[in-house]
Amino acid sequence: MSIELSKPYLTGHYTPVADEHTATALRVRGTLPPELTGRYFRNGHNPKPGVTPTHWFRGSGMIHGLRLRGGRAEWYRNRWVRTPAFERDAPLIREDGSVDLTASVAGTHIIEHAGRLLALQEANLPFEVTPELDTVGAYDFGGRLTTAMTAHPKQDPATGELHFFAYSPFPPHLVYYVASADGELIRSQVVEGAGPSLMHDFAITENHVVWLDLSVVFDPAEHSGIPYRWSDAYAPRIGVLPRTGPARTTWYDVGPGALLHVANASEDAAGRITLDGPRYDRAAWETSWKWWVGASGHPAPPVSGAVGTRWTLDPATGKASEETIDDLATEFPTINDDRLGRANRYGYAVAFPGAGLEEYALVKYDYVTGARQLMPVGRGVLPGEAVFVPADGGTAEDHGYLLTVTSDLDRDASELLVIDATDLTRDPIAVVELPRRVPGGIHGSWIPDTDLH
Secondary structure, eight states, rough: OOTTTOGGGSSSGGGGOOSSSEEOOOOOOOOOOOOEEEEEEEEEEETTTTOOOGGGGGOEEEEEEHHHETTTEEEEEEEOOHHHHHHHHHBBBBBTTBBTTTTOOOOSEEETTTTTTEEEETTTTOOEEEOOOEEEEEEOTTTTTTSSSOOOOOOOOTOOOEEEEOOOOOOEEEEEEEEEEEEEEEEEEOTTTTTBOOOOOOOSSSSSSEEEOOOOOETTTTSSOOOOOSSSSOOOEEEESSSOOOOOOOOEOOOOOOEEEOEEEETTOOOOEEEEEEEHHHHHHHHHHHHHHHTOOOOSSSSOOOEEEEEEETTTEEEEEEEEEEEEEEEEEEEEEEGSSSOSEEEEEEOSTTTSSSOOOEEEETTTTTTTTEEEEETTTEEEEEEEEEEOOOOOOOOOOEEEOOOOOOOTTEEEEEETOOOOTTTOOOEEEEOOOOOOOOOOOEGGGGGOO
């Protein structure tokens, strides 16, 4: 099947690359901070030549990686994650009706836990890759993971435990897992009361897990390969489960909405939980969906339409409140992960055209003062998710660097920007010139050498 150039997720910034490539001794403008010794990996969907997926999320996963060490950019390489779905287009559902959890495209995220690198796609098992991005194979925590795994696990910065979940349109709709800091699966629990909604992400706090049972729900009439649609009839809720003690989830009714990515959540001394992230209303969700599936009337360039929102869940009243914290259209929120599950002052995101912006930008939020900083990246340039890396000896939450890979259509080029996270109005500290244009992608991670065994 030839690629349909009308599909928006196969054109422009998202035009797939046709091969794997390795380059060494990359040119650096500026000075790379010496503490950036490790690897930056970014995952995304990149179908093989001749393949047209029915949805952006169904394209084969390709990881782009850079090796930084001692102020040098030693190499760039890109590799497909060689899953059964990549090698032979294996279907998720076998002929006998069972689910093949290895039939992944592994194209959403890449993380490190307990020394392993895991490429993630939420309908399947993780796929382990090497530090050089060779595929090892499906990983099931020594046979103990028998469901899919979310692409957005959370590693507690205090305990090192990895919290994650599996969701399904069929009962049990939600299963909660915890892996110890050394990679052993130590908890597996069905979450009672969850429904058949699209749960792409979740949150943890110091003492609780927060579930998103919102307005996008399983619908077998959706034939794009991602069988979920917005439902006005579904009662959206946010659930709170204690991390220890009774395994009982408290559900809070909230207004209609969808949330793909959580910025952070935390709790105060009174037990109130705040949850932040870019919220979609129905119009924003359906506009984005048109782009993801290539439906007629899809926007160009891609838009988000999601706006920064804060939910506050009060156990004393059993009620949830909701407020808009900014009017920019944003996605891919990030924080300093040392503050994950704890109160954070700063957050970062990609800002999309709209709400007064004509081009893409990075944005920094100060949740204490309400201030925001914008960093335009240039006409025709798309920035990726900004990954925060703490600076050595940093004394404040924002002492560190943001790493993002750009796609520049005018120059047919890409760069890794290293940005001072304390002040987005400054020019990048360093720019690594990449040997090819990297297609727009999804999520990535900075992995210090000390985290790889």
